[in-house]
Amino acid sequence: MDLLQKFKPILYLHNKELTTPMNLDEQISKSELCVGGKLKEVRKCCGPPIQVRENRKILCPKGKIILPLEEKYDIPGRYLNYVADIPKPCPNTINNVPFYCKVIEHDDYIDLVYIFNYCYNNCFRWMGIYLTGEHQADIENVRIRINKEGTKITNMYFSAHGGDQCRWAHYDNIEWHEYGIRPIVYVAKGSHANYPNSGTWWRIFGFANDKTENGIKWFPDNLVNLEDRSDLVNFSGPLGNSGCSIGGTWENTAPLNQCPSFCFRFFYPVSEKVVRVIKWIKTRKCFQKEYKEYEPSLN
Numbered sequence: 085m086d087l088l089q090k091f092k093p094i095l096y097l098h099n100k101e102l103t104t105p106m107n108l109d110e111q112i113s114k115s116e117l118c119v120g121g122k123l124k125e126v127r128k129c130c131g132p133p134i135q136v137r138e139n140r141k142i143l144c145p146k147g148k149i150i151l152p153l154e155e156k157y158d159i160p161g162r163y164l165n166y167v168a169d170i171p172k173p174c175p176n177t178i179n180n181v182p183f184y185c186k187v188i189e190h191d192d193y194i195d196l197v198y199i200f201n202y203c204y205n206n207c208f209r210w211m212g213i214y215l216t217g218e219h220q221a222d223i224e225n226v227r228i229r230i231n232k233e234g235t236k237i238t239n240m241y242f243s244a245h246g247g248d249q250c251r252w253a254h255y256d257n258i259e260w261h262e263y264g265i266r267p268i269v270y271v272a273k274g275s276h277a278n279y280p281n282s283g284t285w286w287r288i289f290g291f292a293n294d295k296t297e298n299g300i301k302w303f304p305d306n307l308v309n310l311e312d313r314s315d316l317v318n319f320s321g322p323l324g325n326s327g328c329s330i331g332g333t334w335e336n337t338a339p340l341n342q343c344p345s346f347c348f349r350f351f352y353p354v355s356e357k358v359v360r361v362i363k364w365i366k367t368r369k370c371f372q373k374e375y376k377e378y379e380p381s382l383n
Contacts, residue, residue, distance in 0.1 A: 088185045088307050091196055091228050091237060094261050096282070097173055098273035099299035103222075104173035105181045106203045108316055108330060111221075111323070112151065114168035114203075117144035119161050137165055151315035162321040166220050170204045173300050182306040184313075186334050193238070196228040197334050199310075203324075206274035220324025224276050226269055227337055240267055241337055244277035244294070248356055249287075251343045253280040270296035287349045 097105075121140025143157055146167050184199040205222035227241035240253050258280055259268040270279045272294035279285055285294040310317050316330050323329060348355045 087187065087194070087230070087234050088196055088198075088309070090234075091230060091265060091267075092183065092303070092307065093198060093226060093228070093267045093269045095200070095269045095271055095278075095302040096296070096298050097178075097271045097300040097302060098295060098297050101173050101271070101273050101300065102170070102206050103202050103204045103274075103276075104171045104178060105200055105302065106171075107181050108184070108201050108323075111166060111201065111203050112149055112164065113147060115149065115164040115166045115323075116142050116146045117149050117153070117157060117321075118142055118163055118165045119159055140165065151319055153319065164221070164321065164323050166203050166324060173302075175300050178300060178302050179304045180306075181302070182304050182308045184308045184310055184316075184330070186310045188335055193232055194230050194234060195337075196230065197225055198228070199223060199225045199330070199334075200271075200276070201323075201330070202276050205276065221322065221328050222276050223323070223328045223330060224271075224278055225334075226278055228267065237264060237267065239340065240280070242269065242278040242280060244272075244279065244285075245275065245287075248338075248342065248359065249277075249344055249349065249352065250338050251280075252338065252340055253343070270298075271302075272296050285349065286346060288352055289350065 118137065118140040121137035124136050124138050143159065143162060144153075149164070181201075184201065186197040186199070188195040188197060200223070202222040202224070204220055224243045225241075226243065228237055229239045229241070230237050237258070238255055240255075240258050242251050242253065244250050255264075260266060261268055268280075270282045271277070272279065272285065273296070275292075275294055277285075277294050279294065279296050282296045282298055285296070287293055310330070320329065344352075348359075
């Protein structure tokens with residue numbers, strides 16, 4: 085826990101963020117355990133769309149769920165359905181919400197994983213039009229890589245929408261509150277994607293840009309080491325309709341050279357398909373001499 089506290093990052097949420105980070109125990113207490121049901125999007129004239137589960141079977145009602153679950157609830161396809169208001173972040177209380185953490189030791193380095201829980205991922209909005217992207221449960225993370233001696237940060241990983249949109253940042257490209265010790269993370273409005281700098285991160289032809297700023301500071305004293313919370317880690321069902329789970333595999337992450345460029349983000353998902361084709365071509369023996377190893381742009 086000493087290393088986790090020593091290198092704990094500072095997060096800045098957007099001042100117009102609509103969803104506060106939430107303690108997992110609180111989220112579970114405000115959820116019902118369900119199975120089945122059809123996912124439906126309810127759209128309103130003047131507000132964002134809301135996803136609901138129709139005809140779901142409630143196995144355990146709100147306020148009655150206790151982890152680890154009883155054996156009778158060990159049913160394939162079970163999930164948690166959040167059924168409470170979605171509060172906005174409050175600067176006076178946000179630091180009551182902990183970071184969830186894990187230390188992963190490797191032969192030559194140590195990874196410190198900090199995990200952040202939000203009960204809802206908000207819809208993207210473009211020119212007043214609500215598009216898509218909303219879902220229950222949103223678990224994000226950053227990974228701070230330090231040397232084996234535990235004295236120096238070398239690289240930092242920022243989760244953002246999953247897959248090829250996540251990024252590694254070198255020591256020199258990280259913003260610091262305390263140089264070399266306390267990195268800064270900027271959280272995108274609505275999507276909660278993590279970035280090393282504030283500003284607009286252009287995505288998907290400009291329709292789903294991530295906006296970050298030096299807004300609401302989240303820097304809790306309390307860190308919850310997942311090694312001490314097997315009840316959370318061992319819950320195999322999704323926390324909402326997005327499929328994300330706190331018990332995910334944290335040991336592996338993207339290649340260290342992954343740092344998607346502006347063009348990759350802007351033309352996504354077309355750019356992702358192009359990259360897949362390039363990667364496939366380079367595996368063909370007859371082309372291996374003609375194509376160099378693909379490395380995402382660091383610019």
